[in-house]
Amino acid sequence: MYGNFSGGERVGKIIKISKKGYVFKTWEGQLNTGEIQQGIWEFSVKPSDDKILNELRDAMRSGSRVALHYDEKYVSVPFLGDTKNFITEVEVLKD
Numbered sequence: 001m002y003g004n005f006s007g008g009e010r011v012g013k014i015i016k017i018s019k020k021g022y023v024f025k026t027w028e029g030q031l032n033t034g035e036i037q038q039g040i041w042e043f044s045v046k047p048s049d050d051k052i053l054n055e056l057r058d059a060m061r062s063g064s065r066v067a068l069h070y071d072e073k074y075v076s077v078p079f080l081g082d083t084k085n086f087i088t089e090v091e092v093l094k095d
Contacts, residue, residue, distance in 0.1 A: 005084070006072045010041050011093065014060035017045075017053070026081045027053055031068060043070060044081025055090040067091040 012033040020028050027045040045053050059066045069089035076084045 007070060007088075008072075009067045009069045009091075011065065011067045012039075012041070013063065013065055014056055015040075017056055017060060020082065021078075024078055026078075028082050029056060029087075031066075041085075042083050043068065043085040043087055044083045045087050046080055049087070052087050052090055055092075056087070059090060059092055065093045067093055 010031055010033060012031045014029060015032045016028075016030040018028055019025050026047065029043050029045065031041045031043065033039050033041055045056065056066075058064075067090075068087050069091065070085045070087050073084045073086065076082060080086070
C-alpha cells in the first residue's frame with residue numbers, strides 16, 4: 001500500500017476530475033495524452049492533496065497541457081483511490 005511499484009510522468013490535457021465512491025469518496029481524473037489508442041490515462045489524487053487537486057482544476061479549466069508526475073502503487077486501495085496511479089506533482093507546460 002505504501003510502497004511504489006514504479007513512477008514517472010505523463011503529458012497531456014486534463015479532461016476530467018470527479019469525486020467518486022459510495023463509502024469512500026475519492027478524487028479521480030483523466031488525462032488525454034493525444035494517442036490514438038489508449039489515449040485516456042486515469043489517475044487518482046490522495047484526499048489530503050488539496051494543492052495538487054487545485055492545480056489540476058486550474059489546468060483543466062484553462063486547457064493547459066501538463067506533465068503529471070506520479071507514483072504507481074502495487075495495488076489499488078479503495079479508501080485512497082480507484083487507480084494505482086497517484087499524482088505527486090503537476091507541471092504546467094508552455095505551448
